[in-house]
Amino acid sequence: MQRYLPEHDNLPLVSFCLIALVSLLLVAWGSARYLSQPVRTIWEAVLHISPETANTSAPDLKKVHLGRELVAQLIGHIYQIASVADDVAKVSNSDHKLELRGDFVANSLPLPVVVLDKDMNILFANEALHAYVKRSEAETTGQNVYLVLDMLFSNQNTFDKWLEDVRGKKVTAVRTWERVRLNLPEQKEMRLFDLVAYYNKDNPEGNEIILTIYDRTRQYSQDEQAMGFLALAVHELRTPLTLLRGYIDVFEEEFDGKLSPELTGFMRKMKATAQQLTTFIGNVLNVARFENDQLILKLREEEWAPLLKSAIDDVKLRADVRGVSFTLKIDDNLPTVGVDAVSIYEVVNNLLDNSIKYSKGEKKEVIIKSYLTSNGEVETTVQDFGVGIPESAMGNLFEKFYRDYRNRTQVGGTGMGLYLSKAIISAHGGHIWVRSKEGQGSTFGFTLTPYSRIDDEKKGTGEDITRSAHGWIKNHSMYRR
Amino acid sequence: MAQDFTSPNPIGKKVLCMEDEHFISELYVRALTKAGYDVTVEVDGREGLKLAQTDQFDIILLDLMIPTITGIEVLRHLRNPAETKPLRAKIIITTNLEQREDIRADIEKQADGYLVKAEITPRELVEFLDTIR
Numbered sequence: 001m002q003r004y005l006p007e008h009d010n011l012p013l014v015s016f017c018l019i020a021l022v023s024l025l026l027v028a029w030g031s032a033r034y035l036s037q038p039v040r041t042i043w044e045a046v047l048h049i050s051p052e053t054a055n056t057s058a059p060d061l062k063k064v065h066l067g068r069e070l071v072a073q074l075i076g077h078i079y080q081i082a083s084v085a086d087d088v089a090k091v092s093n094s095d096h097k098l099e100l101r102g103d104f105v106a107n108s109l110p111l112p113v114v115v116l117d118k119d120m121n122i123l124f125a126n127e128a129l130h131a132y133v134k135r136s137e138a139e140t141t142g143q144n145v146y147l148v149l150d151m152l153f154s155n156q157n158t159f160d161k162w163l164e165d166v167r168g169k170k171v172t173a174v175r176t177w178e179r180v181r182l183n184l185p186e187q188k189e190m191r192l193f194d195l196v197a198y199y200n201k202d203n204p205e206g207n208e209i210i211l212t213i214y215d216r217t218r219q220y221s222q223d224e225q226a227m228g229f230l231a232l233a234v235h236e237l238r239t240p241l242t243l244l245r246g247y248i249d250v251f252e253e254e255f256d257g258k259l260s261p262e263l264t265g266f267m268r269k270m271k272a273t274a275q276q277l278t279t280f281i282g283n284v285l286n287v288a289r290f291e292n293d294q295l296i297l298k299l300r301e302e303e304w305a306p307l308l309k310s311a312i313d314d315v316k317l318r319a320d321v322r323g324v325s326f327t328l329k330i331d332d333n334l335p336t337v338g339v340d341a342v343s344i345y346e347v348v349n350n351l352l353d354n355s356i357k358y359s360k361g362e363k364k365e366v367i368i369k370s371y372l373t374s375n376g377e378v379e380t381t382v383q384d385f386g387v388g389i390p391e392s393a394m395g396n397l398f399e400k401f402y403r404d405y406r407n408r409t410q411v412g413g414t415g416m417g418l419y420l421s422k423a424i425i426s427a428h429g430g431h432i433w434v435r436s437k438e439g440q441g442s443t444f445g446f447t448l449t450p451y452s453r454i455d456d457e458k459k460g461t462g463e464d465i466t467r468s469a470h471g472w473i474k475n476h477s478m479y480r481r
Numbered sequence: 482m483a484q485d486f487t488s489p490n491p492i493g494k495k496v497l498c499m500e501d502e503h504f505i506s507e508l509y510v511r512a513l514t515k516a517g518y519d520v521t522v523e524v525d526g527r528e529g530l531k532l533a534q535t536d537q538f539d540i541i542l543l544d545l546m547i548p549t550i551t552g553i554e555v556l557r558h559l560r561n562p563a564e565t566k567p568l569r570a571k572i573i574i575t576t577n578l579e580q581r582e583d584i585r586a587d588i589e590k591q592a593d594g595y596l597v598k599a600e601i602t603p604r605e606l607v608e609f610l611d612t613i614r
Contacts, residue, residue: 152583231579235546238577238599239502246508249602278600285579296582 038064038071045075048176048194048214058176058194076174076198079212112213117206120145124207132191132213134184149211151195152181159197163209166199173199179220192220223292230288237281245274265321272318279349283416286346287400290423297340297427301451304337304378305330308370311348315356319366324359326352329369335450337378343424344448347432350417351382351444358386358442377430377447385441389434397434398422421446429454483523483532486510492517494539496610499529499555500575501547505598509542512603518610526550530558538570540610543592545576552576553588560591571613575606 044059064071112129114122125140125148133140133148140148151159159177166173175197182191194214201208248271259267289295312326319326355366363385370380389397396402401415418432425432425446436442496513500506501524513520521538523529527549533541541559545552556572559565573594580588589595596609 234579235577242577242598243504243508245602246505249604250508250511281599
C-alpha cells in the first residue's frame with residue numbers, strides 16, 4: 001500500500017522554523033550591536049588617546065544609546081587619566097620620591113590642559129598649554145578662555161553651543177570636536193587640534209570644565225595645504241575664464257546680426273563651453289569643500305518654480321547648441337521649500353548638464369517635471385531619452401569620480417556632479433534617485449521638503465536653518481547680498 | 482594712477498573700479514561706460530583707498546588681490562569709522578579668489594555685494610549694478 005501525503009504538508013512548519021530562526025538571528029545580531037556599542041565607544045576613546053594609534057578619530061557619543069551618561073563619564077575619566085598617565089608612570093618609576101601634586105602632574109603633561117570655572121575664566125592652565133598658545137602663566141590664569149584660546153569650529157556645533165545645551169540639563173558630560181582651528185594673535189601660524197571637553201556641574205573646587213587639546217596640526221594641515229593649492233589653481237583658472245567670457249560677451253554684442261549662421265553657431269558654442277567650464281570649476285571646489293567638512297548650507301524659504309526655472313534658463317544655451325530641447329511641466333501651487341538656493345542651483349545645473357550630454361539618440365528632448373508627491377514632498381525629475389545607464393553601473397552612479405566605462409569614451413565628465421548632488425540633496429534632508437534603461441534614457445529625481453515642515457527647527461532661534469553636508473559651503477555667489 | 486573714463490551718456494553714477502588685471506578692467510570699463518556709468522580705474526590698493534575716502538563714488542568695485550594693500554585691508558579701512566566716515570558708495574567685492582568660509586563671511590558682512598568674476602560676464606555685472614539703489 002502506498003500512502004500519498006499532500007505535497008506540502010510540512011511546509012508551514014518548515015517555514016515557521018526558518019522565519020523563527022532568521023528572526024532570532026536578527027534579534028541576536030541587533031542586540032549584540034546595541035549592547036556592545038558602549039564598550040566599542042570606550043575602546044575608540046582609548047585608541048584615540050594612544051600615541052600608537054594617533055590617527056584614530058575621537059569617539060562619537062551620539063552612536064551610544066545604552067547608558068550614554070555612564071559612557072560619557074567613563075570617557076571623561078579616560079581622557080583625564082590620559083592627561084596624567086605618562087607622567088604618573090615617569091614619577092613612579094623614578095628614584096626620586098616626589099610628592100604627587102595635581103598641578104605638578106598637570107604641568108609635566110605633554111598635552112595642553114585648561115581648567116575653567118563657571119564664568120569661563122581660566123582657573124588653571126598647564127605648561128603645555130602656555131607653550132601651545134605662547135603665553136605665560138600670568139597671561140592665562142584668570143583670563144576668559146576666549147581671550148587665550150580663539151577657537152574656530154568647522155560647523156555650528158561649537159563648544160559654546162554644547163555648553164549651553166549641557167548646562168541645566170546634565171551633571172556631567174563629555175564631548176569631542178575634531179579639526180578645531182586656533183588662531184594665535186599676531187602670529188601667522190595656525191594650529192589644528194581635536195578638543196575634548198569634560199563638564200562637571202558640581203565639582204566642589206569650582207572646576208566646571210576641563211579642556212584637553214590633542215594637536216593634529218601636521219595631519220590636518222596637509223588637507224589645508226591641498227585646499228590652499230586648489231584655491232590658487234582655481235584662481236588661476238578663473239582669471240582667463242573671466243576674460244574669455246568677457247570677450248565672448250563683447251563679440252556677441254558687436255556682431256549681433258552681422259555674422260553668418262555658421263559663425264553665430266560657433267559663437268554660441270564658445271559661450272556654452274565657457275559656461276560649462278564655470279560649472280566644472282564650481283564642482284571641483286565644492287567637492288573639495290564637502291570633503292573638508294566645509295560645505296555649509298543655509299536653508300531658507302524659497303518659491304521653488306522660479307528658482308528651478310532660473311536654473312533651467314542658465315543651461316538653455318548649452319542645450320540649444322547641442323540640439324536638445326527642454327519641456328517643462330511644473331505644477332502650480334507648489335508649497336515653498338526650505339533650500340540653500342546657491343547649492344540647489346548646482347544640483348539642477350549638474351542634472352541638466354548630464355541630461356544634455358547623454359542625449360545622444362534621435363529624441364533629443366529633456367522633460368523636467370516638478371510636483372507634490374503623495375508624501376507631501378516636492379519632487380523634481382529630469383528625464384532624457386539618450387544612451388541610458390547599464391544595470392551594472394546603477395549602484396555606483398553617485399560615487400565620487402565614478403564613470404561608466406562604456407560611456408567614458410563617448411561622453412566627457414569627471415564623475416563629480418552626481419556625487420556632489422547627492423551630498424547637497426542629503427544635506428537638505430531629501431533623497432536623490434535614478435531610473436534608467438540602457439538605450440532608452442534616464443530619469444533622475446530628487447525630493448525637497450516643504451518649508452512648513454522644517455520650520456520647526458527654526459523656531460526659537462530666529463536664525464537661518466543651518467545644516468552641514470557632513471559639514472560645509474557654497475560657491476555660486478552671484479547676486480548674494 | 483587713476484584713470485577716468487567718462488561716459489558719453491552719464492546716468493550720474495560714478496564707479497571706482499579697483500582692479501589690477503588690465504584686461505579685466507578694460508572689459509568692465511567698456512560695458513559700464515556703454516551703460517552710462519562714469520568709471521575710474523585704480524590698480525593700486527593704497528591709492529584706491531585714498532580715492533574711495535573722498536566719497537565721490539556711488540559704487541566701488543573692489544578686487545581682493547591688488548598690489549600695495551589687499552582688497553581686504555582696503556575694506557577694513559573703509560569700514561573703520563575712526564578712519565573713514567560712513568561712505569555713500571556701495572562696496573561690491575569682485576574676486577576670483579577662494580576664501581576660507583569664515584573669512585569670506587566676514588568680508589560679505591562688511592561689503593554690499595560679493596561677486597565671483599568668472600561667474601559673470603561684463604553685461605551681467607552691469608545688470609547687477611543697475612539693481613543697486
